[in-house]
Amino acid sequence: MSKDKLPRHATERQTADISEAQIAVHWPEEDYFSPSNPFIAQANLTDAGIFARFALDKFPECFKEFADLLDWYKYWETTLDTSNPPFWRWFVGGKINACYNCVDRHLATHKNKTAIHFVPEPEDEAPQHLTYQELFVRVNEFAALLRDFCGLKAGDRVTLHMPMVAELPITMLACARLGVIHSQVFSGFSGKACADRVADSESRVLITMDAYHRAGNLLDHKEKADTAVMEAASHGQQVDKVLIWQRYPGKNSSPTKLVEGRDFVINDVLRKFRGQRVEPVQMPAEAPLFLMYTSGTTGRPKGCQHSIGGYLAYVTWTSKFIQDIHPEDVYWCMADIGWITGHSYIVYGPLALAASSVVYEGVPTHPDAGRPWRIAEDLGVNIFHTSPTAIRALRRDGPDEPLKYNHHFKHMTTVGEPIEPEVWKWYYKAVGKGEAAIVDTWWQTETGGFLCSTVPGIHKMKPGSAGPAIPGIHPVIYDDEGKELASGSGKAGNICIRNPWPGGFQTIWKDPERYVRQYYARYCKDPESKDWRDWPYLAGDGAVQAADGYYRILGRIDDVINVAGHRLGTKEIESAALLVPEVVEAAVVPVADPVKGKVPDLYVALKPGLAPSEEIANRVSASVVSEIGAIARPRRVIVVPDMPKTRSGKIMRRVLAAISNHLDPGDVSTLANPEVVEKIRELAK
Numbered sequence: 001m002s003k004d005k006l007p008r009h010a011t012e013r014q015t016a017d018i019s020e021a022q023i024a025v026h027w028p029e030e031d032y033f034s035p036s037n038p039f040i041a042q043a044n045l046t047d048a049g050i051f052a053r054f055a056l057d058k059f060p061e062c063f064k065e066f067a068d069l070l071d072w073y074k075y076w077e078t079t080l081d082t083s084n085p086p087f088w089r090w091f092v093g094g095k096i097n098a099c100y101n102c103v104d105r106h107l108a109t110h111k112n113k114t115a116i117h118f119v120p121e122p123e124d125e126a127p128q129h130l131t132y133q134e135l136f137v138r139v140n141e142f143a144a145l146l147r148d149f150c151g152l153k154a155g156d157r158v159t160l161h162m163p164m165v166a167e168l169p170i171t172m173l174a175c176a177r178l179g180v181i182h183s184q185v186f187s188g189f190s191g192k193a194c195a196d197r198v199a200d201s202e203s204r205v206l207i208t209m210d211a212y213h214r215a216g217n218l219l220d221h222k223e224k225a226d227t228a229v230m231e232a233a234s235h236g237q238q239v240d241k242v243l244i245w246q247r248y249p250g251k252n253s254s255p256t257k258l259v260e261g262r263d264f265v266i267n268d269v270l271r272k273f274r275g276q277r278v279e280p281v282q283m284p285a286e287a288p289l290f291l292m293y294t295s296g297t298t299g300r301p302k303g304c305q306h307s308i309g310g311y312l313a314y315v316t317w318t319s320k321f322i323q324d325i326h327p328e329d330v331y332w333c334m335a336d337i338g339w340i341t342g343h344s345y346i347v348y349g350p351l352a353l354a355a356s357s358v359v360y361e362g363v364p365t366h367p368d369a370g371r372p373w374r375i376a377e378d379l380g381v382n383i384f385h386t387s388p389t390a391i392r393a394l395r396r397d398g399p400d401e402p403l404k405y406n407h408h409f410k411h412m413t414t415v416g417e418p419i420e421p422e423v424w425k426w427y428y429k430a431v432g433k434g435e436a437a438i439v440d441t442w443w444q445t446e447t448g449g450f451l452c453s454t455v456p457g458i459h460k461m462k463p464g465s466a467g468p469a470i471p472g473i474h475p476v477i478y479d480d481e482g483k484e485l486a487s488g489s490g491k492a493g494n495i496c497i498r499n500p501w502p503g504g505f506q507t508i509w510k511d512p513e514r515y516v517r518q519y520y521a522r523y524c525k526d527p528e529s530k531d532w533r534d535w536p537y538l539a540g541d542g543a544v545q546a547a548d549g550y551y552r553i554l555g556r557i558d559d560v561i562n563v564a565g566h567r568l569g570t571k572e573i574e575s576a577a578l579l580v581p582e583v584v585e586a587a588v589v590p591v592a593d594p595v596k597g598k599v600p601d602l603y604v605a606l607k608p609g610l611a612p613s614e615e616i617a618n619r620v621s622a623s624v625v626s627e628i629g630a631i632a633r634p635r636r637v638i639v640v641p642d643m644p645k646t647r648s649g650k651i652m653r654r655v656l657a658a659i660s661n662h663l664d665p666g667d668v669s670t671l672a673n674p675e676v677v678e679k680i681r682e683l684a685k
């Protein structure tokens with residue numbers, strides 16, 4: 001990588017005007033909780049010596065241990081190729097298939113074991129229990145359809161816009177069997193958001209479902225496919241086929257009509273493929289398994305490209321040793337498969353270990369806050385995984401509900417946002433009944449799997465802190481000037497990872513320069529260097545390391561907001577607001593929320609002479625929902641007479657954030673228009 005390709009002054013801002021980390025609440029260090037003896041007695045990892053085996057001087061060969069959990073057609077020759085930093089290549093020369101590792105290899109010993117429990121939202125609908133043998137059959141038949149009906153082959157991309165149903169992992173695994181790269185878009189995203197991802201990934205095939213249940217409604221989902229195909233065409237991407245799963249096979253649950261010659265009901269087409277078998281394609285370890293789009297500092301989501309070998313090795317190892325999954329466990333991760341958590345820790349990790357993984361439809365608090373505990377009791381779930389937002393909502397709506405049910409978790413996870421110590425303690429006492437070990441796992445779409453977490457059979461837990469780095473991960477915290485903070489300093493800075501690891505994404509799809517710029521430019525020591533030590537990975541989070549080595553994550557340092565555990569770019573929301581013709585300026589700020597962690601407040605200024613109105617504010621909100629999805633709906637749209645600005649015309653989001661969070665905006669006298677601050681404060685009351 002030549003110097004001119006690696007600008008020292010990144011064009012994308014990596015320090016926002018106002019970031020989550022800046023408004024993070026600082027809670028005091030908490031006491032430790034110990035994992036129980038019964039948990040330790042059965043844990044997959046209890047030897048603290050593991051950390052010495054994964055010390056930096058054992059890097060990268062130590063990661064062989066991860067890849068050895070998988071079945072390889074051909075063993076790799078080079079564990080890590082660093083010849084083109086920071087494009088790391090893991091297990092080079094190896095041949096592998098992800099679907100084979102998650103399905104076929106279990107048939108000899110586990111074919112009658114449940115692979116996927118699907119729990120429909122309506123409680124009068126019986127759950128479905130798909131054995132590994134049934135999964136094998138369904139994946140093969142669908143892979144045959146993708147190959148022979150759609151003409152898909154290794155390396156092609158397919159966009160999935162599917163809700164939480166068993167057909168989603170079936171679809172992913174069928175793609176993986178063929179070496180086809182899947183790009184699953186969260187079902188709550190709008191048709192337009194789906195279109196951007198269809199176009200960027202150049203998908204000719206879109207796979208969707210007619211409808212799904214959510215919070216008491218059967219939502220029409222097929223209509224989003226029509227928007228997605230139309231909008232993708234306007235970005236120059238033709239979709240030839242839309243494949244539609246039916247929520248109730250044999251019955252159409254969507255009022256949206258099929259388009260002749262383009263739309264196909266999967267169950268009709270599948271009839272021709274009954275009983276067919278498809279040999280798993282022996283793929284290079286370094287070939288991409290999937291793309292996962294995520295928000296960054298610009299309006300454009302980026303497609304994080306994950307490899308087959310490195311990614312699968314990483315999620316399998318972390319599922320075994322951090323999630324403590326054994327083949328006999330019933331494991332329920334409540335995340336949506338449309339996010340990285342679902343890919344890594346509902347589908348690929350647990351299935352690679354032959355566990356039974358629960359896929360549930362709906363939301364945790366509907367029809368009431370007892371639902372998760374009923375499901376756990378009914379299915380005998382013993383490992384449970386969810387987000388602070390879900391925990392806060394369940395605690396708010398049903399603080400005593402868990403104690404009414406006879407479920408027993410040995411292990412629980414929290415992921416995706418900082419968890420407040422009092423929320424952690426409720427999770428521990430009420431949900432875990434004081435029996436479960438808890439891991440607070442910090443990681444990201446880009447990282448494929450966990451980075452920081454306690455090892456549940458080794459470490460004590462500390463509420464509100466993720467824990468130390470997991471074996472093989474070596475973080476470092478830098479200040480804004482690039483100075484390394486002493487380990488355990490208790491000072492806040494920007495957390496980076498010193499070394500590559502197999503689960504890390506390979507690049508941003510079709511945008512390698514952005515990959516370098518955004519994640520490596522800031523703290524790269526020498527752009528000419530081929531030594532991985534010179535290329536720390538910038539995670540984009542603020543963090544503090546306490547004297548005991550535990551990390552506490554403060555939140556994003558860039559223009560990203562984590563709303564209810566969903567990652568949204570403020571620029572994406574602002575761009576959607578600017579589509580409303582009356583709007584000339586838009587600024588989004590994060591606001592602390594007792595349930596969702598953070599929510600966006602959206603400030604807009606109108607063209608000169610236009611009067612603010614509720615109608616305009618509503619249209620701004622509607623534009624955000626239509627461009628991105630309901631998850632991005634602003635808490636409030638506040639129409640202001642002018643934005644607070646510096647003399648050079650820059651919007652001072654810091655001042656807006658202070659107003660929204662009821663904090664002191666500090667000295668505003670140097671603004672070009674200090675008088676506007678009071679007016680905005682009145683409007684935002």
Ligand code: PRX
Nearest residue numbers: 415416417418441442443444445553556567
């Ligand atoms: O800010 C961090 C926060 O979630 C971001 C990553 O979001 P995403 O890519 O959508 O992946 C979510 C699932 C891993 C991070 O940059 N985050 C994630 N886990 C934690 C967290 N913040 C605090 N504590 C965590 N355990």
